[in-house]
Amino acid sequence: MSNQTILGIDIGGTYIKYVVKQGDLISKGKLFIGDIKEKPDDLIEKFIQIIKKYSPKKVGIAVAGLYDKKEETLSQSPNLKSLEGIPLKQILEQKTKTDITIQNDASAAAYGEYRYGAGKGSKILVCLTLGTGLGGGLVIGGRLFTGISGTAMEIGHTTIDKDGWICHCGRKGCLESYVSSYGLERLFFIKTDRYKSSFEIIALANEGKKEAVEVMEEFSVYLAYGLMNLLHTLNPDKILLTGGIVENYPVIEKMAYSNLKKLAFSLPFRDVEIDLGKLGEFSGSFGALAIAEDSLIKNSKV
Ligand SMILES: [Zn+2]
Incomplete structure (x- = not known):
């Protein structure tokens, strides 16, 4: 089994990122799909090309959005609308004659960090x-927790203000409407009356520009509320922060931690470690890979 090829693919709204494991060797790749994301046939063709190129024994896929684990379709995906309702697993299995498992990308990222990154050994x-x-x-006790339908841990769409900002999901006051790239852009706009992209804001903050740093500080307060809700609900031993905002502005972790200290119960706060993820933009691909590896082991035991 050690020489089998296993593939982990993370399908986002702009890129496909994948990791290939052959024996102990792991390689990574990234493909731009921003130009074809409205065209499901082209997207599927691209997935098939990647799978056929490596002829893996097993493929794990991480995908942005609510993945219905009973119906095995992507139920809702704001960034990949063209794939909603499509039986992706069935189509890819038929066309590539390969076993496929599919998981939500953020769940996959957590499992990737648990197996290959900064979450190893966490309870x-x-x-x-x-x-x-x-x-x-x-991930609880080494097992990914995804809920009955597969939609657990949609922390971005928990409400922190019933009359708050409109979220991409259409609800008001979701945590994501503050703690996301568009939330950051709104915070900056409200403070300065100027529009800048999240990358520009982060670059300004990294240069030490006062108003951008203040906006990042404000952002970290909202993040701390999200962390507090998680801490009070789950009492975890480790919370990892990952994703583009954190990678480009890692000091956000320290900012959020000191705000969390002021907000949270002291007991769960004492026992939690907040840290940065290790796998960067490939955490979802590594998670997809690990899930595929697990299912291979499970199948070989039966
Ligand atoms: Zn929402």
């Missing part, structure tokens, strides 16, 4: 992905 691991949206994943 109750929460992983938050701060990027275009806000994703969450939970």
Whole structure:
């Protein structure tokens, strides 16, 4: 089994990122799909090409959005609308004659960090992905917790203000409407009356520009409320922060930690470690890979 090829693919709204494991060797790749994301046939063709290129024994896929684990379709995906309702697993299995498992990308990221990254050995691991949206994943006792339908840990769409900002999901006051790239852009706009992209804001903060640093500080307060809710609900031993915002502005972790200290119960706060993820933009791909590896072992035992 050690020489078998296993593939982990993370399908986002702009890129496909994948990791290939052949024996002990792991390689990574990244493909731009921003130009074809509205075209499901082209997307599927691209997935098939990657799978056929490596002829893996097993493929794990992580995908942005609510993945219905009973119906095995992508139920809702703000960043990949064209794939909603499509039986992706069935189509890819038929066309590539390969076993496929599919999981939500933030859950996969948590499992990736647990198996290959900064979450190794954690008993109750929460992983938050701060990027275009806000994703969450939970690994308890080494097992990924995804809920009955597969939608657990949608922390981004828990409400922190019933009259708050409109979220991409259409609800008001979701945590994601503050703690995400578009939340950051709104915070900056309200403070300065100027529009800048999240990357520009982070670059300004990294240069030490006062108003950008203040906006990041404000952002970290909202993040701390999210962390407090998780801490009070789950009492985890580790919370990992990952995703584009954190990778480009890692000091956000220290900011959020000191705000969390002021907000949270002292007992769960004492026992939690907040840290940065290790796998960067490939955490979802590594998680997809690990899930595929697990299912291979499970199948070989039966
Ligand atoms: Zn929402």
